[in-house]
Every structure is written in C-alpha cells, then in structure tokens.
Amino acid sequence: xxxxxxxxxxxxxxxxxxxxxxxxxxxxxxxxxxxxxxxxxxxxxxxxxxxxxxxxxxxxxxxxxxxxxxxxxxxxxxxxxxxxxxxxxxxxxxxxxxxxxxxxxxxxxxxxxxxxxxxxxxxxxxxxxxxxxxxxxxxxxxxxxxxxxxxxxxxxxxxxxxxxxxxxxxxxxxxxxxxxxxxxxxxxxxxxxxxxxxxxxxxxxxxxxxxxxxxxxxxxxxxxxxxxxxxxxxxxxxxxxxxxxxxxxxxxxxxxxxxxxxxxxxxxx
Amino acid sequence: xxxxxxxxxxxxxxxxxxxxxxxxxxxxxxxxxxxxxxxxxxxxxxxxxxxxxxxxxxxxxxxxxxxxxxxxxxxxxxxxxxxxxxxxxxxxxxxxxxxxxxxxxxxxxxxxxxxxxxxxxxxxxxxxxxxxxxxxxxxxxxxxxxxxxxxxxxxxxxxxxxxxxxxxxxxxxxxxxxxxxxxxxxxxxxxxxxxxxxxxxxxxxxxxxxxxxxxxxxxxxxxxxxxxxxxxxxxxxxxxxxxxxxxxxxxxxxxxxxxxxxxxxxxxxxxxxxxxxxxxxxxxxxxxxxxxxxxxxxxxxxxxxxxxxxxxxxxxxxxxxxxxxxxxxxxxxxxxxxxxxxxxxxxxxxxxxxxxxxxxxxxxxxxxxxxxxxxxxxxxxxxxxxxxxxxxxxxxxxxxxxxxxxxxxxxxxxxxxxxxxxxxxxxxxxxxxxxxxxxxxxxxxxxxxxxxxxxxxxxxxxxxxxxxxxxxxxxxxxxxxxxxxxxxxxxxxxxxxxxxxxxxxxxxxxxxxxxxxxxxxxxxxxxxxxxxxxxxxxxxxxxxxxxxxxxxxxxxxxxxxxxx
Numbered sequence: 019x020x021x022x023x024x025x026x027x028x029x030x031x032x033x034x035x036x037x038x039x040x041x042x043x044x045x046x047x048x049x050x051x052x053x054x055x056x057x058x059x060x061x062x063x064x065x066x067x068x069x070x071x072x073x074x075x076x077x078x079x080x081x082x083x084x085x086x087x088x089x090x091x092x093x094x095x096x097x098x099x100x101x102x103x104x105x106x107x108x109x110x111x112x113x114x115x116x117x118x119x120x121x122x123x124x125x126x127x128x129x130x131x132x133x134x135x136x137x138x139x140x141x142x143x144x145x146x147x148x149x150x151x152x153x154x155x156x157x158x159x160x161x162x163x164x165x166x167x168x169x170x171x172x173x174x175x176x177x178x179x180x181x182x183x184x185x186x187x188x189x190x191x192x193x194x195x196x197x198x199x200x201x202x203x204x205x206x207x208x209x210x211x212x213x214x215x216x217x218x219x220x221x222x223x224x225x226x227x228x229x230x231x232x233x234x235x236x237x238x239x240x241x242x243x244x245x246x247x248x249x250x251x252x253x254x255x256x257x258x259x260x261x262x263x264x265x266x267x268x269x270x271x272x273x274x275x276x277x278x279x280x281x282x283x284x285x286x287x
Numbered sequence: 288x289x290x291x292x293x294x295x296x297x298x299x300x301x302x303x304x305x306x307x308x309x310x311x312x313x314x315x316x317x318x319x320x321x322x323x324x325x326x327x328x329x330x331x332x333x334x335x336x337x338x339x340x341x342x343x344x345x346x347x348x349x350x351x352x353x354x355x356x357x358x359x360x361x362x363x364x365x366x367x368x369x370x371x372x373x374x375x376x377x378x379x380x381x382x383x384x385x386x387x388x389x390x391x392x393x394x395x396x397x398x399x400x401x402x403x404x405x406x407x408x409x410x411x412x413x414x415x416x417x418x419x420x421x422x423x424x425x426x427x428x429x430x431x432x433x434x435x436x437x438x439x440x441x442x443x444x445x446x447x448x449x450x451x452x453x454x455x456x457x458x459x460x461x462x463x464x465x466x467x468x469x470x471x472x473x474x475x476x477x478x479x480x481x482x483x484x485x486x487x488x489x490x491x492x493x494x495x496x497x498x499x500x501x502x503x504x505x506x507x508x509x510x511x512x513x514x515x516x517x518x519x520x521x522x523x524x525x526x527x528x529x530x531x532x533x534x535x536x537x538x539x540x541x542x543x544x545x546x547x548x549x550x551x552x553x554x555x556x557x558x559x560x561x562x563x564x565x566x567x568x569x570x571x572x573x574x575x576x577x578x579x580x581x582x583x584x585x586x587x588x589x590x591x592x593x594x595x596x597x598x599x600x601x602x603x604x605x606x607x608x609x610x611x612x613x614x615x616x617x618x619x620x621x622x623x624x625x626x627x628x629x630x631x632x633x634x635x636x637x638x639x640x641x642x643x644x645x646x647x648x649x650x651x652x653x654x655x656x657x658x659x660x661x662x663x664x665x666x667x668x669x670x671x672x673x674x675x676x677x678x679x680x681x682x683x684x685x686x687x688x689x690x691x692x693x694x695x696x697x698x699x700x701x702x703x704x705x706x707x708x709x710x711x712x713x714x715x716x717x718x719x720x721x722x723x724x725x726x727x728x729x730x731x732x733x734x735x736x737x738x739x740x741x742x743x744x745x746x747x748x749x750x751x752x753x754x755x756x757x758x759x760x761x762x763x764x765x766x767x768x769x770x771x772x773x774x775x776x777x778x779x780x781x782x783x784x785x786x787x788x789x790x791x792x793x794x795x796x797x798x799x800x801x802x803x804x805x806x807x808x809x810x811x812x813x814x815x816x817x818x819x820x821x822x823x824x825x826x827x828x829x830x831x832x833x834x835x836x837x838x839x840x841x842x843x844x845x846x847x848x849x850x851x
Binding site for chain 2: 103104115117118119120121122123124128129131132133134135137142143144145146148172174175
C-alpha cells in the first residue's frame with residue numbers, strides 16, 4: 019500500500035546528487051527497486067526505514083561498493099558510473115560508515131590523513147609533513163565544532179562524538195560534496211548524540227555540502243533533516259520536505275507504512 | 288564558556304608525558320640490567336662504579352654490543368611486522384638459509400647446468416662477496432615475498448604459515464649443505480663451512496709483484512695460505528676430481544700457466560687426495576712463479592712475508608708516508624712503554640721501530656679488496672677506539688697496548704637499521720600505513736591503504752634483516768653452520784614485545800625495541816662476566832621480562848584506546 023505524501027516544495031537549485039529509478043538485485047533477491055532520490059546542496063536529507071529496508075544497499079551503491087542493476091546516478095546533472103569506492107570518492111561522495119574507519123591506536127592527525135598523507139617526495143617512503151597535517155586536522159575539526167587540545171592524542175581516548183566529528187571532518191576535507199552519514203547517532207550517549215547533530219548542522223550551514231543522513235531515530239531526523247525519504251522492502255514508500263510532513267506521517271512511514279494505531283490497538287488487547 | 292569534551296583531557300607536563308611514553312618500562316629495565324651487570328662483574332668492588340667492571344671494559348663493550356646488535360637487527364624486522372599485525376617465525380631459519388647460501392657461494396662458486404643436459408648456464412669459480420650477498424638477498428627476499436603472499440591471499444594466520452617456513456627453510460638449508468657442500472667422493476656434505484678465506488682482510492699486492500720473491504721452501508706455504516684466488520679454484524677442482532681437467536684448464540687461464548706446466552698438473556692431479564696436496568703439487572710444478580698468480584693476500588699473512596720481501600716493500604713506500612707511519616708507531620711505542628712503566632713500577636724503554644715494522648704497519652693501512660665483506664664483518668669506529676686509547680682508556684693491563692680496534696660492523700648495521708626503521712615508522716607515509724594496517728585493517732583498507740602490499744613488504748623486510756644478520760656473522764667468523772639462527776625468531780619476537788609491540792598490532796615504538804635488544808643482549812652475555820651465572824638464569828629472566836612486558840603493554844594499550 020503506497021503512502022500518500024504531500025507535494026514537495028520545489029527548489030530552484032539543481033540537486034547535487036540525483037538517484038533515478040535505481041535497482042539492485044542480489045541473485046533473485048531484489049534489494050532496491052526503482053529508488054529515486056534528490057539531494058540538494060546545503061540540505062540534510064534523512065533516509066529512513068526499518069532494518070532490511072535497503073538503506074545499506076543504497077548507500078553502498080552510491081559509494082561505489084555495489085554496481086546497480088538498473089537506473090542511474092547523476093552528480094551535478096551528469097551521469098556517473100562508479101567502478102570502485104575510489105571512483106565514488108573522487109566524484110565527491112564521502113561516506114562515514116558506522117565503524118568510522120578509524121584506527122583507535124593512532125593519533126588524530128594520522129587518522130585524519132590515513133591513506134592520503136601530505137608528504138614530500140614520491141612513493142611510500144615520502145616524508146610526511148607532520149606539522150602541517152597537525153594544523154590542518156585541528157583546524158578542520160574546529161571548523162565543525164570540536165576543539166581538540168592535542169592532535170597527537172590517540173583516537174581511542176576520544177569520545178564517540180569526537181570520533182564521529184573526526185570522520186566527518188576528514189570526509190569533507192578530502193572533497194566530499196555529498197556526505198553520507200550511516201547511523202551517526204546510534205551507539206552514542208544522549209549528550210554526544212546532540213553533539214553530533216550540532217556538528218551535522220554546522221556542516222549543513224557551510225552551504226556547500228549535501229548530506230544524506232541514515233537514521234532510525236525519528237526525533238533526530240525531525241530535528242535536523244530538511245527532507246525525508248522512506249524506504250521499505252527496497253522501495254521508496256514516501257518522501258517529502260520537513261514543512262510538509264507531520265510527525266505522525268514520519269512515525270508511520272518509518273515503521274514501513276504499517277499503521278501504528280492498528281498495532282497499538284492490537285497490543286492493547 | 289561551556290565545558291566541552293576536550294576539557295576532560297588533563298594536560299600533562301613534559302616530565303609526566305615522558306613517563307607515560309610506552310617505552311619507559313623497557314628503559315627502566317634496561318638501566319637496571321646495565322647497572323646490575325656492571326656491579327656483578329666487578330663494579331661493586333670498585334666504589335659501586337658499574338662502568339668499572341669486566342662487562343664494561345673495552346673488550347666487554349665490544350662483545351656485548353655485538354650480541355645486542357645481532358638481536359636488535361632481527362628484532363626491528365619482527366617488530367615492524369608485528370605492528371602491521373603479523374608474525375614471522377621463520378626468521379631464525381632464514382638466518383640459517385642466508386648463511387648457508389653465502390658460505391656455499393663463497394666456497395664453491397656458482398655452477399648451474401640444466402639437469403640431464405650439458406648446457407651450462409652459469410659457471411663461476413669465484414663469486415665475490417658482493418655478488419654472493421646480492422644473490423643471497425635476492426633469494427631471501429623472494430622467500431619473504433612468497434610467505435607474505437601466502438599469508439595475505441590465503442587469509443591463514445601468519446603463525447601457521449611462518450611456522451611451516453620455519454621447518455621448511457631449516458630443512459632446505461640442511462639439504463643444500465648435504466647436497467652441495469661436498470667433494471665428489473663424499474656421500475654427503477658437511478653441514479658447516481669453516482675454512483673460508485678472511486675476505487674482509489684480503490689486500491691486493493699486485494703492485495709489488497715484481498719485488499716479492501718466493502724462496503723454494505716457502506712456496507708450498509705461500510700457495511696454501513696466502514693466495515686465495517689460487518685457493519678457491521682449488522676447492523672446486525677437488526670437488527670435481529672426475530673433470531679436474533676442465534678446472535685445471537680454468538686455473539690455467541686465471542694463472543697464465545704454461546702448457547707444459549698444465550700438462551704436468553693434469554698428470555699429477557688425479558692422484559691427489561687433499562687440497563693441501565694439490566696445492567703443493569701446483570706450487571712445485573709452477574715453482575710458484577709470482578708472474579703466474581694474482582697476488583691477493585690476507586693482511587696477517589702479508590705481514591709474515593720474508594724479511595727481504597718486507598724490506599723490498601718498505602723501499603717502495605713513499606718517503607713521507609713511511610715517515611708518518613714511523614712517527615705513529617714510535618708515538619704508540621712511547622705511550623705503551625710509559626703506561627707499562629706505571630703499571631709495573633719500573634722504567635720500560637720503548638720498543639724501537641725498524642723498517643720491517645713500518646712495512647708491516649703499511650699492510651694494515653692498505654684498503655681491503657672486498658669492501659662488502661669489510662662492511663659486514665669488519666670493524667667500525669676504529670678512530671674512536673684509537674682516540675680512546677690516546678686519551679688513556681682502552682688499554683690492556685698486561686702489555687699497555689691498545690685493547691680493541693673498534694666495534695663489530697654489526698653494531699653499525701643495527702644503528703643503521705634502527706634509524707631507517709624509525710624514520711619509516713614515524714615520518715613516512717609507509718609508517719602510517721604500517722600502524723594502520725595493524726591498528727584497524729578494515730579502516731586502513733577503506734581509506735585506500737594498500738594493506739596487502741604493506742604486509743608483503745614487511746615479510747620481505749624481516750627476510751632482509753635475517754640476511755644482514757647472517758652476512759655480518761659469515762664475514763666476521765668466515766664460517767657458517769646449518770644450525771645458525773636457531774630459536775632467534777622467538778628472541779626477536781620477545782624483544783619486539785619488550786619494545787611495546789602488541790600481538791594484535793598497531794602499536795609500539797622503535798626505541799622500545801632498541802632498549803629491549805640491550806636488555807636481552809646483555810642478559811644473554813652476562814654469564815661470561817658473572818662466574819656463578821649459567822644460561823638457565825638467562826631464560827628465566829627472559830621469560831619473566833617477557834611476561835611483565837606483555838602485561839604492561841596491555842595496560843598501555845587500554846590507556847591509549849580508552850579501555851576497549
């Protein structure tokens with residue numbers, strides 16, 4: 019049963035990333051079916067859905083991990099075809115996965131520049147410009163709201179929110195136009211969740227980055243997202259702008275479209 | 288201003304940050320070992336000055352630093368690999384293999400024929416030390432590459448893969464000795480080589496060819512002992528007495544024998560049964576005409592030339608050079624005599640310096656013919672040893688002469704390897720990749736670090752460290768043995784753990800490994816200085832320190848990762 023959604027408010031700008039009728043099948047299992055999605059610069063687009071709705075498949079397809087079976091991805095209006103995560107990263111898609119891809123035993127700077135060290139010389143034995151890297155890492159994290167006292171601090175000693183910020187700052191610094199955040203607030207305490215949301219807000223306020231926020235948390239989505247897309251069983255079951263959606267709609271769509279009221283009634287018996 | 292998360296991290300001062308460094312434990316243990324070894328070996332009786340002891344006498348330092356450096360080199364390889372989250376148990380066997388390869392190449396040369404045919408691919412009677420080292424390094428690097436590839440491609444734990452190579456390489460080493468290190472008549476070869484020339488001290492006397500005479504009675508001795516280019520083909524011709532004809536022919540080309548001499552030797556050779564006998568025959572037939580052989584001689588042997596030859600050579604030394612050598616020797620003699628007078632309490636007259644002494648000293652200053660052998664097996668810091676002697680240290684009590692000439696070259700290699708490793712680990716991209724490969728493999732991969740390449744190159748690095756170890760040993764002692772390097776892999780890993788390496792990877796410091804090598808090297812050598820100590824105590828000590836270090840590393844790791 020398709021959910022009725024109100025008309026989205028039209029935006030004048032071209033979306034940074036447009037996903038058009040994307041499909042992905044694994045053997046005879048359809049993970050994504052005709053999924054479409056527009057993300058505009060300076061906006062937070064929340065991607066919501068229950069477990070197994072296809073959120074992970076969608077972001078992995080956007081990140082170049084999976085090749086789609088159908089449909090197209092446009093970046094700045096041009097069709098792109100990712101063969102590897104590196105292609106996606108070069109096209110400006112930065113993914114911050116749940117495990118954050120950080121090395122807890124290494125320092126902030128070393129994590130920030132991991133795999134993309136600034137160095138003088140050629141090849142793996144080129145000399146790292148540590149001081150410059152320290153300064154950039156500190157500045158970049160400060161620009162989205164986390165002031166670290168010591169770039170030589172090991173990441174393992176930082177809070178979950180700080181780690182999240184590090185991963186976000188890193189993705190932005192290395193040229194992400196589209197920032198995909200995979201459940202950034204899960205597994206964090208209340209205060210840290212708020213820290214991360216503030217960070218996301220600051221990134222949004224830069225105005226040059228489009229953010230896709232994957233989350234389970236309706237409250238967080240409502241607090242920060244400008245636009246919502248709901249996935250269920252591999253299909254988009256609803257989407258809309260924040261101004262056009264009611265809290266009830268969101269809750270209902272998040273649960274995959276099932277009427278919570280019905281469930282409540284069932285449980286009450 | 289509101290409090291932020293960052294405020295919860297207490298700022299620490301310089302002193303405290305030093306105390307919190309991961310290598311501090313190893314440093315403290317090292318100091319304790321240094322001081323107690325000094326005390327136990329004589330320092331206790333000498334006003335508690337631990338440096339005034341047999342363990343830290345010049346000779347003690349020379350011997351200690353050698354053991355420390357040998358362990359240190361392989362420990363650094365093992366450490367870097369452990370930081371990347373892998374293990375290498377094949378280091379010890381790799382040392383044995385590399386030593387075997389070097390010694391056999393140097394002793395027998397390199398002869399490769401395609402099996403079941405007569406097609407000769409390579410036929411080198413004499414393999415110079417530089418080529419022997421490069422060929423050996425090529426083979427060990429290939430094994431390191433193979434081990435690394437098996438580990439990253441199969442996903443098997445490196446423990447199992449390298450354990451397999453521990454057995455395989457040791458077996459291969461022994462098989463090679465049995466198969467290749469034998470004369471034709473022997474059923475199987477010896478598992479050791481002990482009669483290599485002293486390559487690092489070979490000097491070229493070609494320029495004195497016309498003035499050195501060979502009295503008949505010295506001919507055999509000269510042929511046997513001093514002419515290594517003569518000696519090595521002899522080994523080969525003995526190895527293949529069946530086709531001695533070809534080898535004698537080879538010898539003839541290098542030594543410009545006359546056809547008559549060659550024919551005579553061919554006649555005599557089949558009846559010879561030992562190297563010495565064949566040498567004697569050749570010397571006899573050729574009358575050891577200096578023009579037939581290249582004059583390459585060990586320094587010590589060169590000093591044993593006849594007085595006439597030495598005087599002839601003296602006359603060839605430029606006057607200024609001879610004068611400065613004489614002045615130096617006279618200054619040494621005066622200083623030695625003064626010191627001896629002080630020790631003995633009566634006046635000792637300085638030994639007089641004659642032309643022969645100058646000629647002998649002259650040989651000491653001639654450059655080696657094999658700089659590569661000297662680089663691995665010679666001495667380093669000779670200027671420092673000389674200087675310490677001049678300022679009144681480094682003196683033997685008995686004769687008043689200089690005690691040691693320098694430190695073993697292996698010490699220089701250790702310092703070199705440690706510095707390179709430190710730069711790579713701390714300052715280069717590669718270092719960041721190594722730490723992240725062990726710290727969080729998935730994260731490193733996600734960020735584009737070539738983790739497989741990192742691991743493979745580190746397996747090759749441990750192989751290279753093992754080869755350096757073997758080369759310093761072979762060129763120092765001029766011998767090799769199938770059992771060399773046994774159990775060294777475990778000592779290397781223990782040292783790396785003392786250096787702060789954790790078994791899951793991603794952590795540790797080169798300084799810690801340097802301290803660890805000093806701790807274990809000194810402890811291992813302590814029994815030479817402390818009479819009542821035996822080897823069992825060393826192993827108890829090693830075990831306890833290893834356990835303590837592992838426990839401490841774990842707590843440091845928890846501190847750095849916030850207790851995960």
